[in-house]
Amino acid sequence: MSTLERTERATPAPPVPGAIRRVLLRALAGGAVLATLAAARYIDFAPATLLDGLDEIAALLDRMLPPRLDDPGRVSVLAVETLLMAVLGTVLAAIVSVPLSFLAARNTTPHPVVYGAARAVITFCRAMPDLLFAALFVRALGIGVLPGVLALALHSIGMLGKLFADAIEQTDPGPREAVRATGVGYFREMLNAVVPQVIPAWIGASVYRVDINLRMSVVLGFVGAGGIGFALQDALRGLVYPRALGIVGVILVVIAAMEVLTIAIRRTLLTPSRSGPRRDRLVRFAFGALAAGTCAASLPVLEVDPWSLLTWPWYSVEVFGRMFPPDFGALGEDLLDAALQTVAIGLVATAIGAVLSVPLGVLAAANVTPHPVVYWVARSWILVVRAVPELIIAVVFVAALGLGPIAGTCALAIGSIGFLGKLVADAIEEIDPGPLEAVRAVGGGWWKTLFAAVVPQAVPSIIGAGLYLLDVNIRTSTVLGIVGAGGIGYLLFESIRTLNFDIAGAIVIVVFVIVYTIERLSGWIRSLVV
Numbered sequence: 001m002s003t004l005e006r007t008e009r010a011t012p013a014p015p016v017p018g019a020i021r022r023v024l025l026r027a028l029a030g031g032a033v034l035a036t037l038a039a040a041r042y043i044d045f046a047p048a049t050l051l052d053g054l055d056e057i058a059a060l061l062d063r064m065l066p067p068r069l070d071d072p073g074r075v076s077v078l079a080v081e082t083l084l085m086a087v088l089g090t091v092l093a094a095i096v097s098v099p100l101s102f103l104a105a106r107n108t109t110p111h112p113v114v115y116g117a118a119r120a121v122i123t124f125c126r127a128m129p130d131l132l133f134a135a136l137f138v139r140a141l142g143i144g145v146l147p148g149v150l151a152l153a154l155h156s157i158g159m160l161g162k163l164f165a166d167a168i169e170q171t172d173p174g175p176r177e178a179v180r181a182t183g184v185g186y187f188r189e190m191l192n193a194v195v196p197q198v199i200p201a202w203i204g205a206s207v208y209r210v211d212i213n214l215r216m217s218v219v220l221g222f223v224g225a226g227g228i229g230f231a232l233q234d235a236l237r238g239l240v241y242p243r244a245l246g247i248v249g250v251i252l253v254v255i256a257a258m259e260v261l262t263i264a265i266r267r268t269l270l271t272p273s274r275s276g277p278r279r280d281r282l283v284r285f286a287f288g289a290l291a292a293g294t295c296a297a298s299l300p301v302l303e304v305d306p307w308s309l310l311t312w313p314w315y316s317v318e319v320f321g322r323m324f325p326p327d328f329g330a331l332g333e334d335l336l337d338a339a340l341q342t343v344a345i346g347l348v349a350t351a352i353g354a355v356l357s358v359p360l361g362v363l364a365a366a367n368v369t370p371h372p373v374v375y376w377v378a379r380s381w382i383l384v385v386r387a388v389p390e391l392i393i394a395v396v397f398v399a400a401l402g403l404g405p406i407a408g409t410c411a412l413a414i415g416s417i418g419f420l421g422k423l424v425a426d427a428i429e430e431i432d433p434g435p436l437e438a439v440r441a442v443g444g445g446w447w448k449t450l451f452a453a454v455v456p457q458a459v460p461s462i463i464g465a466g467l468y469l470l471d472v473n474i475r476t477s478t479v480l481g482i483v484g485a486g487g488i489g490y491l492l493f494e495s496i497r498t499l500n501f502d503i504a505g506a507i508v509i510v511v512f513v514i515v516y517t518i519e520r521l522s523g524w525i526r527s528l529v530v
Contacts, residue, residue, distance in 0.1 A: 039344035043405040067245035082227035084298035086213035089152025101164030126158025134225035140319040148225035167201035255387040323505030342487035346473040353416020361424025385418025394485040405486025427461035
């Protein structure tokens with residue numbers, strides 16, 4: 001099982017008897033195929049449609065070349081602004097998630113009601129797209145960086161709060177009992193017995209979240225929430241495609257560099273050193289000081305008033321309050337059609353991504369790849385695809401294929417190849433090497449080793465990663481409509497733009513129900529497979 005999947009998996013469900021589980025899995029596999037075909041039919045997605053649009057895609061790419069940067073200074077400033085937004089948003093989310101996680105962990109919460117409320121907050125933050133938060137905050141606070149930082153922070157609480165709470169629930173109760181026997185209170189017990197056990201997991205999740213938030217912050221400029229996305233949207237609106245491609249190149253470099261840096265930081269912080277725990281504590285303290293210093297420096301650079309980080313609810317309550325009571329009747333059948341379209345986009349894109357990413361993931365696994373050159377080519381492709389946000393890819397497909405769900409499906413499918421390809425490669429690299437060596441020892445070739453030793457071990461993790469991808473794609477598909485790529489996002493952002501917040505409230509509830517239902521369903525299926 002890959003590291004990412006382990007961090008995002010749901011709490012294990014009670015075991016299901018083997019015979020019943022096999023029947024359920026066969027039924028679910030058949031249902032998934034039928035659902036995918038039905039979804040493709042619903043949005044009129046067909047390979048022939050995409051093939052007919054290849055000429056338009058090629059023509060658009062030709063108009064983008066050669067890339068250029070008309071104002072490198074401004075783009076560089078916006079790139080730094082985007083990076084600082086990601087760091088500041090992550091740190092703010094981590095600060096809030098620490099106390100929230102203690103309330104949301106079964107073994108540390110003071111009361112079941114508090115547990116339920118804390119978990120509800122975490123689930124809501126995770127289910128709501130960051131771009132939606134940003135659009136609402138822009139309406140409440142105005143155009144600028146602050147709405148983007150707050151949107152990243154709130155959405156990050158959904159992930160960090162869950163992972164922090166899960167880490168607390170998995171701690172050894174022995175140290176707590178020993179500390180409690182000394183007569184200290186609740187806070188000392190948590191600080192001395194729980195926190196030392198969860199610090200590594202918290203660090204790993206926080207560093208990984210910076211990487212995610214950098215990708216997210218790139219597109220916040222599309223709704224006026226700061227960052228380099230504003231310059232990209234400006235170039236696309238003006239149809240200055242070479243400039244847009246130049247900005248995308250800058251984005252690619254920044255995200256790729258951040259990914260390499262986060263990998264190095266994770267290894268440095270989470271791998272025990274030979275010098276002992278004292279050096280590990282010093283390293284963690286140094287990185288903590290660096291993060292704090294970066295956040296402190298980001299406030300004047302981003303021109304964010306520290307007081308506004310505390311007072312924003314007073315200015316936002318009026319906008320958020322206008323979303324209730326929600327008006328479900330204004331859109332009529334259009335709301336249902338858009339919701340089904342969103343689910344269909346996510347389902348078809350996930351199926352396409354799964355089919356194309358599994359071979360890529362096999363070639364990108366160091367212990368299975370047929371040649372080092374193949375390994376580096378596959379890994380480089382995964383990195384490039386993952387570095388470009390799906391919303392940007394959707395803009396390209398909309399420009400080439402026209403408005404509608406086909407553009408959104410294609411964009412999500414391409415993003416899925418990079419996302420799932422990495423998970424598949426990581427899962428294969430973590431399998432037991434014994435069966436591989438046994439097959440090779442009896443003269444088994446590459447294909448024999450792959451199907452006899454690799455696939456049987458990796459299939460559960462690959463299925464689990466695919467289900468997680470479906471969860472992610474459903475969330476992402478809810479916002480693709482902002483660029484005309486189909487789904488419920490168009491209705492949502494149009495209602496916010498026209499100040500019909502009661503309609504927006506109804507759409508937000510529908511989005512939450514869709515995402516939460518898919519998340520629970522995926523978690524249940526993963527419990528049967530993994």
